[in-house]
Amino acid sequence: MKLATKIRLAAIVAFLVAVELLCRTALISRFTLIPPSEMATGLARILWAGKTNGEIATTLSGIAMAAACSIAVGFLLGAVLHSWPRARASLDPLLATYYSIPIFVFYPLFIVFFGMNRTPIVVIGFLFAVVAMMTNTLNGLDRVPRVLLKTARVLRLRRARTTLLIVLPSAAPHIFGGAKLAIAYSFVGVLGAEFILSSTGVGYQIAFAFNNFDNVQMYSLILFVVIVVATVNSALFAWERALLQRRGQW
Amino acid sequence: MDVQVALRDVTRSFDTVDGPKLHALGPLSLDLRKGEFFSVVGPSGCGKSTLLEIIAGLSPVTAGEVSFEGGAVRGEVPEGIGVVFQEDASFPWLSVRDNIAFGLRRRGMTTGDVRQRVDRALSLVGLRDFANAYPAQLSGGMRQRVCMARTLVLEPRLILLDEPFGALDQQTRLLMGDEVLALWRATGATVLLITHSLDEAALLSDRVGVMSARPGRFLDIIETNWPRERDSRLASEVDFGKVTSRLWLLLRDESMKSMGKAAPSTVSA
Numbered sequence: 001m002k003l004a005t006k007i008r009l010a011a012i013v014a015f016l017v018a019v020e021l022l023c024r025t026a027l028i029s030r031f032t033l034i035p036p037s038e039m040a041t042g043l044a045r046i047l048w049a050g051k052t053n054g055e056i057a058t059t060l061s062g063i064a065m066a067a068a069c070s071i072a073v074g075f076l077l078g079a080v081l082h083s084w085p086r087a088r089a090s091l092d093p094l095l096a097t098y099y100s101i102p103i104f105v106f107y108p109l110f111i112v113f114f115g116m117n118r119t120p121i122v123v124i125g126f127l128f129a130v131v132a133m134m135t136n137t138l139n140g141l142d143r144v145p146r147v148l149l150k151t152a153r154v155l156r157l158r159r160a161r162t163t164l165l166i167v168l169p170s171a172a173p174h175i176f177g178g179a180k181l182a183i184a185y186s187f188v189g190v191l192g193a194e195f196i197l198s199s200t201g202v203g204y205q206i207a208f209a210f211n212n213f214d215n216v217q218m219y220s221l222i223l224f225v226v227i228v229v230a231t232v233n234s235a236l237f238a239w240e241r242a243l244l245q246r247r248g249q250w
Numbered sequence: 251m252d253v254q255v256a257l258r259d260v261t262r263s264f265d266t267v268d269g270p271k272l273h274a275l276g277p278l279s280l281d282l283r284k285g286e287f288f289s290v291v292g293p294s295g296c297g298k299s300t301l302l303e304i305i306a307g308l309s310p311v312t313a314g315e316v317s318f319e320g321g322a323v324r325g326e327v328p329e330g331i332g333v334v335f336q337e338d339a340s341f342p343w344l345s346v347r348d349n350i351a352f353g354l355r356r357r358g359m360t361t362g363d364v365r366q367r368v369d370r371a372l373s374l375v376g377l378r379d380f381a382n383a384y385p386a387q388l389s390g391g392m393r394q395r396v397c398m399a400r401t402l403v404l405e406p407r408l409i410l411l412d413e414p415f416g417a418l419d420q421q422t423r424l425l426m427g428d429e430v431l432a433l434w435r436a437t438g439a440t441v442l443l444i445t446h447s448l449d450e451a452a453l454l455s456d457r458v459g460v461m462s463a464r465p466g467r468f469l470d471i472i473e474t475n476w477p478r479e480r481d482s483r484l485a486s487e488v489d490f491g492k493v494t495s496r497l498w499l500l501l502r503d504e505s506m507k508s509m510g511k512a513a514p515s516t517v518s519a
């Protein structure tokens with residue numbers, strides 16, 4: 001294990017132990033925070049009882065759906081805009097200011113369009129994520145060195161082959177970075193929408209527990225979300241590092 | 251002698267964002283003879299790379315005509331031309347071996363044949379121990395040799411080299427020059443080499459084209475009359491000194507011009 005990893009783990013463990021002690025000695029009241037160990041046992045109990053498993057599946061599949069669609073659509077739109085400079089020029093201001101739009105406020109509109117079901121939630125996750133994927137794709141395509149494109153011409157590659165064998169591998173680190181962001185934003189969009197707006201999913205369950213002063217349930221589910229996000233992100237991180245390391249970009 | 255590449259009154263200007271067009275090259279005419287080794291020397295920014303891209307069909311001409319083996323060159327690179335660019339063009343996502351095999355694989359060659367040819371190219375450029383390394387793990391000069399191997403392995407009939415030894419030390423340069431000469435003799439390909447080294451140009455070439463400051467034209471084309479069987483040992487011959495000093499005299503004033511200085515006519519004490 002690397003020293004940095006050891007230090008990081010030690011810091012996390014120390015933090016958890018400190019919080020545990022503060023809670024146990026009642027320096028922090030139970031109404032504020034429950035001890036981490038109780039969160040863990042609470043989460044185990046919830047998963048074991050299986051009552052929330054349906055909600056968990058709903059949320060995770062919603063996130064997966066939003067992430068998959070935003071990655072696919074964002075990539076395609078990015079590629080189209082890249083080869084269509086005029087459309088890109090007119091969309092540029094929108095792309096640059098996109099993340100200042102509070103997408104949540106359009107929820108009523110989505111309900112009207114898609115009905116009172118899970119679709120509006122997934123759409124919010126998708127809208128959160130898609131533009132990050134798009135701008136990263138554009139960025140990656142912009143940065144393909146010209147000399148590599150010239151090399152493709154010297155090798156007399158046709159357009160499709162040039163794209164597949166030169167452009168995409170060259171832009172891969174940026175595209176991967178976009179996908180990573182899109183996944184993170186899908187989590188934020190879907191969970192946030194559930195929390196604020198919906199009556200299904202883990203986000204809603206957390207809000208519900210909060211409103212009913214059920215701290216064990218609330219903190220256990222928050223712990224669950226943190227664990228899932230951390231796992232997904234560190235897996236992506238490790239994959240990205242493996243890809244970049246041999247290219248010397250790490 | 252057969253003419254392989256013919257340029258007729260070629261000029262090239264570039265559009266600039268603000269103001270007038272930039273006149274980069276010409277008008278110039280040039281015939282490259284089939285199988286000759288032709289070098290181009292000239293001050294930085296005089297249009298050497300532009301000339302190379304025009305011959306390769308990578309860059310359009312503003313006026314004039316270009317032909318390769320009798321066919322007009324227009325908008326696409328003709329079959330049979332290989333280029334090593336001035337910039338690093340290795341593919342960072344492929345190992346050295348896969349970089350070199352890239353073009354061969356596109357030609358539908360069997361795996362065994364590809365392997366054999368790549369192995370030969372690897373020894374030629376002295377990278378056998380780095381076959382499985384990635385470009386990021388190599389030095390600039392080594393990466394340039396990867397590009398060299400990737401081009402040579404395809405056995406082009408016209409090889410265009412833009413400063414391929416730029417990042418190499420003098421000794422390795424000489425040895426790589428010998429390798430290129432050997433390859434040139436063995437394959438009968440035509441070589442056009444752009445170089446900043448007058449020694450290198452004098453040593454390797456049948457003819458050396460000396461270009462003026464931008465817009466580049468040929469000030470003179472010098473015939474060396476070397477035998478086809480030659481190598482870097484030529485450097486110790488009397489005639490070699492004559493060729494390099496002629497090149498230097500031609501280029502001195504031009505290089506000063508391109509640096510924005512007036513050429514002094516006499517040497518002050």
Ligand SMILES: Nc1ncnc2c1ncn2[C@@H]1O[C@H](COP(=O)(O)OP(=O)(O)OP(=O)(O)O)[C@@H](O)[C@H]1O
Pocket residue numbers: 264265272274293294295296297298299300301336464
């Ligand atoms: N794509 C381009 N757009 C605009 N100007 C260009 C372009 N390519 C080259 N030029 C200009 O044309 C001139 C010749 O450039 P070129 O790269 O051919 O020079 P060079 O002789 O190869 O120089 P060096 O020895 O430094 O490589 C330069 O003034 C350069 O600024």
Ligand SMILES: [Mg+2]
Pocket residue numbers: 298299300336412
């Ligand atoms: Mg150049």
